[in-house]
Amino acid sequence: MGFCNLGYCRKFINHVSSTNFHSRWRHPCSFLYSTTSNASPPPLGALHGHYFKNGSLQNTNLANYLLSLHVKSSNMNHAHKLFDEILHKDTQTWTILISGFARAGSSEIVFSLFREMQAKGACPNQYTLSSVFKCCSGESNLQLGKGVHGWILRNGVDGDVVLENSILDLYLKCKAFEYAECFFELMVEKDVVSWNIMIGAYLREGDVEKSLDMFRNFPYKDVVSWNTIIDGLMQCGYERLALEQLYSMVKHGTEFSAVTFSIALILASSLSLVEVGRQIHPRVLKFGLNNDGFIRSSLVEMYGKCGKIDKASTILKDVPLNFLRKGNFGVTRMEPKAGIVSWSSMVSGYVWNGKYEDGIKTFMSMIRELVVVDIRTVVTIISTCANAGALEFGKQIHAYIKKIGHRVDAYVGSSLIDMYSKSGSLDDARMIFGQINEPNVVLWTSMISGCALHGQGREAISLFEGMLNKGIIPNEVTFVGVLNACSHVGLIEEGRSYFRMMKDTYHINPEVEHYTSMVNLYGRAGHLIEAKNFIFENGIAHLTSVWTSFLSSCRLHKNIEMGKSVSKMLLQSAPSDPGAYVLLSNMCSSNHRWDEAATVRSLMHQRGVRKQPGQSWIQLKDQIHTFVVGDRSHPQDKKIYSYLDSLIGRLKEIGYSYDAKLVMQDVEEEQREVLISHHSEKLALVFGIINTLHRTPIRIMKNIRICTDCHNFIKYASQLLERQIIVRDTHRFHHFKQGSCSCGDYW
DNA sequence: ATAGGGTTAG
Numbered sequence A: 001m002g003f004c005n006l007g008y009c010r011k012f013i014n015h016v017s018s019t020n021f022h023s024r025w026r027h028p029c030s031f032l033y034s035t036t037s038n039a040s041p042p043p044l045g046a047l048h049g050h051y052f053k054n055g056s057l058q059n060t061n062l063a064n065y066l067l068s069l070h071v072k073s074s075n076m077n078h079a080h081k082l083f084d085e086i087l088h089k090d091t092q093t094w095t096i097l098i099s100g101f102a103r104a105g106s107s108e109i110v111f112s113l114f115r116e117m118q119a120k121g122a123c124p125n126q127y128t129l130s131s132v133f134k135c136c137s138g139e140s141n142l143q144l145g146k147g148v149h150g151w152i153l154r155n156g157v158d159g160d161v162v163l164e165n166s167i168l169d170l171y172l173k174c175k176a177f178e179y180a181e182c183f184f185e186l187m188v189e190k191d192v193v194s195w196n197i198m199i200g201a202y203l204r205e206g207d208v209e210k211s212l213d214m215f216r217n218f219p220y221k222d223v224v225s226w227n228t229i230i231d232g233l234m235q236c237g238y239e240r241l242a243l244e245q246l247y248s249m250v251k252h253g254t255e256f257s258a259v260t261f262s263i264a265l266i267l268a269s270s271l272s273l274v275e276v277g278r279q280i281h282p283r284v285l286k287f288g289l290n291n292d293g294f295i296r297s298s299l300v301e302m303y304g305k306c307g308k309i310d311k312a313s314t315i316l317k318d319v320p321l322n323f324l325r326k327g328n329f330g331v332t333r334m335e336p337k338a339g340i341v342s343w344s345s346m347v348s349g350y351v352w353n354g355k356y357e358d359g360i361k362t363f364m365s366m367i368r369e370l371v372v373v374d375i376r377t378v379v380t381i382i383s384t385c386a387n388a389g390a391l392e393f394g395k396q397i398h399a400y401i402k403k404i405g406h407r408v409d410a411y412v413g414s415s416l417i418d419m420y421s422k423s424g425s426l427d428d429a430r431m432i433f434g435q436i437n438e439p440n441v442v443l444w445t446s447m448i449s450g451c452a453l454h455g456q457g458r459e460a461i462s463l464f465e466g467m468l469n470k471g472i473i474p475n476e477v478t479f480v481g482v483l484n485a486c487s488h489v490g491l492i493e494e495g496r497s498y499f500r501m502m503k504d505t506y507h508i509n510p511e512v513e514h515y516t517s518m519v520n521l522y523g524r525a526g527h528l529i530e531a532k533n534f535i536f537e538n539g540i541a542h543l544t545s546v547w548t549s550f551l552s553s554c555r556l557h558k559n560i561e562m563g564k565s566v567s568k569m570l571l572q573s574a575p576s577d578p579g580a581y582v583l584l585s586n587m588c589s590s591n592h593r594w595d596e597a598a599t600v601r602s603l604m605h606q607r608g609v610r611k612q613p614g615q616s617w618i619q620l621k622d623q624i625h626t627f628v629v630g631d632r633s634h635p636q637d638k639k640i641y642s643y644l645d646s647l648i649g650r651l652k653e654i655g656y657s658y659d660a661k662l663v664m665q666d667v668e669e670e671q672r673e674v675l676i677s678h679h680s681e682k683l684a685l686v687f688g689i690i691n692t693l694h695r696t697p698i699r700i701m702k703n704i705r706i707c708t709d710c711h712n713f714i715k716y717a718s719q720l721l722e723r724q725i726i727v728r729d730t731h732r733f734h735h736f737k738q739g740s741c742s743c744g745d746y747w
Numbered sequence B: 001a002t003a004g005g006g007t008t009a010g
Helices: A014-018 A021-029 A031-035 A044-053 A060-072 A076-085 A091-103 A107-119 A126-139 A142-155 A161-173 A177-186 A192-204 A208-216 A223-235 A239-252 A258-270 A274-286 A293-305 A309-317 A336-352 A356-369 A375-388 A391-404 A410-422 A426-435 A441-453 A457-469 A476-489 A492-504 A512-524 A528-537 A544-556 A560-573 A578-590 A594-606 A637-653 A669-677 A680-691 A708-720
Strands: A615-620 A623-628 A698-702 A725-728 A733-737
Touching: A060 A076, A060 A091, A076 A091, A091 A107, A091 A126, A107 A126, A126 A142, A126 A161, A142 A161, A161 A177, A161 A192, A177 A192, A192 A208, A192 A223, A208 A223, A223 A239, A223 A258, A239 A258, A258 A274, A258 A293, A274 A293, A293 A309, A356 A375, A356 A391, A375 A391, A375 A410, A391 A410, A391 A615, A410 A426, A410 A441, A426 A441, A441 A457, A441 A476, A457 A476, A476 A492, A476 A512, A492 A512, A512 A528, A512 A544, A528 A544, A544 A560, A544 A578, A560 A578, A578 A594, A615 A680, A623 A680, A637 A680, A637 A708, A680 A698, A680 A708, A708 A725, A708 A733
Parallel strands: A698 A725
Antiparallel strands: A615 A623, A615 A698, A725 A733
C-alpha cells in the first residue's frame, strides 16, 4: 500500500503544461481544408513525401501533425515509418505514436516505445501515461503498471481524472481489489467513467449484488453505464435481469449507442427472442450502424441461431473486401477496434458457415495489409484453425506470432496446444506445453484434453495428477478432459473415482458433458447395465445426449434388443434428432435386419429429419479440399476415382473385404456398395495420396464419425502404402500405422 | 488520453 496516498505533488513539469495536445491537433495544416472544402483532401502518402523532400520534417510541430494524421487514419505502419524520420522528437511525438498503438491494442509495441522514450530522456505526460496504463490493464501487467505508478508519484506528474481512471482500471483488471477500492475512495475527482469502471469490475467478478447496488445508487448514469450493467448481467447468466434493465433503459430515455444495439442483439438471441432481434435490425439500419463490426457479428449470430443462415451470410457478404483497408483518405475509415472485430467476425462467419478456406485466406490477406493485429484476434483465429483442423494455416499463424515477437503465454499457448492437437499433431502440442511454465488451469486442461482426443489416456491421467501436485485447482472442463481420456481407453475404475473426486473434493456439479462421458465410459467398455443404472441413479434420463451415447454402445456391442428399446424412446422424445435414426438403422443393417433398417429410414424421411451430410477435408498447401460422398465436383475427380478403384483391388489382395453392413445413406439399396466405396474420407485419402510424396503422413478431418468400412479400409491402406494416416472424427483421432489404428478398434 | 460490445480448454 506504499503509494496509496494520491496527494499528487503540484510540481508542474514544464512540458506537461506547455504541451496542449488538443490545440495543436488541428492547427498547423488547417489551411489545406479551408481552400478545398468540397474536394477530398490530398492522399496522406503524397503529403508525407512532399514534406520529407522539402525538409519540413525538421519542423517538429508540423511533423507531429502529420504523424497524428497517420494515427487518426489508423495507418500505424506509415506512422511508425514517419516517426523514425522525425529528427527532433518531443514528448508529443512520442505520445502520438504511443497512444495510436495503444488504441490499436498493440501493447508490446507500446511498452517497448515507452521504455525507449524514457531511455532517450523524453518525459512522458499524462496522455502518454494513460495509454501505457491502458495497455497494462489489457495485458494484466501489474508489475509494469505498478512501476509506472511509482514513477508518477516519485516525479510528481500532475494527474487528471483520466489518468487516475486508467490507474483504477489497471488495479481492477489485475484483481487488486482492496487497493483499487481504497484508490477509488481517495480519488479527488470522480466522474461517470470512474463509476463505470467500478461497476464493470464487480460484474466481471460475478458480484452482481454489489454492482447493481452501485449502479442503482449512482444518479449520473450514461449510456455506457447501462451497457455495462446489461452486458455484465448477461455474462453472469442473469439474462432475464439484463432484459429488465434494457427495458428500464428505454423507459429512462437513454439513447442507444452502437454498443447497446450489439448487446441487445446478443441478448435477444441468447434468450431466443427472435422477434426482439428482428425489431432491432431495422433500427440498426436506420441509425446507419450496419457497418459496425460488432453489430454485424451480432446480427449474424442472431439470424444464424434462428436458422436463417442465408440472411446471416448475406450480412457477411455485404462486407466489401477492402472494407478494412487502412490509410488513405478516400477510403472508408473505421475505428481500429471495431475494424479488427468486424474482420475477425468475418473470418468467424466464414468458419461458422463451414468456409474455412475463405476465412483463413481472409486472415492471411489481412496480415499482409495490416502490420498490427492484436493478439486477442490472433487467438480467435487460432481457435478457428483448431476447429477447422487446419494445421498448415495454424502453423503459419504460429510463425506469425513468432515474427511479431509476442511471447507465448498461457493464453496463446492454450489455443496453440488446442490447435495442434485438434489438427492431429500431438507432438507439437506437447512441445508448446513444454515451453510454458505457468500454473494455469486452462493451459493444463488443453493438454489433457488433447491427450484424451488422441487416445492417450494414461498420459492424460498422469498430467492430471501432475497438475494436482502443482496445486492447480481443476475445474469442470478439466474433468471433461479427464473423463473423456478414461472413456477412450476404458479405464473404468479411474473414471469412476475421478467423477467422485470432482463432486466430493472439488464440489463441482456434473453437467451434461460429464454425465455423457460417464455413460460413454461404461457403455463402450460393454457395461451396458451399469450405464443404464448410472443414468437412472443420477436422474439424467431426460437428457437426449446420454441416451445417444448409450445407443452407440449398444451398436458397438451388438446388443440389438436394448438398442431398439432405447431408440424407440428416443424417437418419441427427440423425434427431430437424426442421431437416433441413424444409429438404429445402422444397428439393424449391421445385424442384417434390412427391412427394419428401411422402416427407420422411411420414418425419418416422413418426419422430415435430415442427417448431417458427411464431409471430409484435407489440407494441401494453402488450400482445404472438401469432399462429400460420391463427390464428382473436384477438378481431379477422374484421377481420384480411377486410383480409388485400383486401390480397392490392391487392398482386397492383402485381406481387405468390403463390409456391406452399415452406414445409412438417403439412397436406394442397390447403390449401397458403390456409395460405401466412395465415402468422403476415401476420396480425401486418395486425393492426399496422389498429391503428396511417398511416406508423407496424411491428415483427414471429418464432421461425423468414421464408419467401420472406412476404418478398415484405411488400416489396410496404411499398411500397403507405408503411410501414416491420421483421421479426426467428431469424437477423437485415429492414427493409422502399419495396418492398425491407435484406437484399437474401440470407438 | 480513461470505462462498455468479440477473447484460449469441453
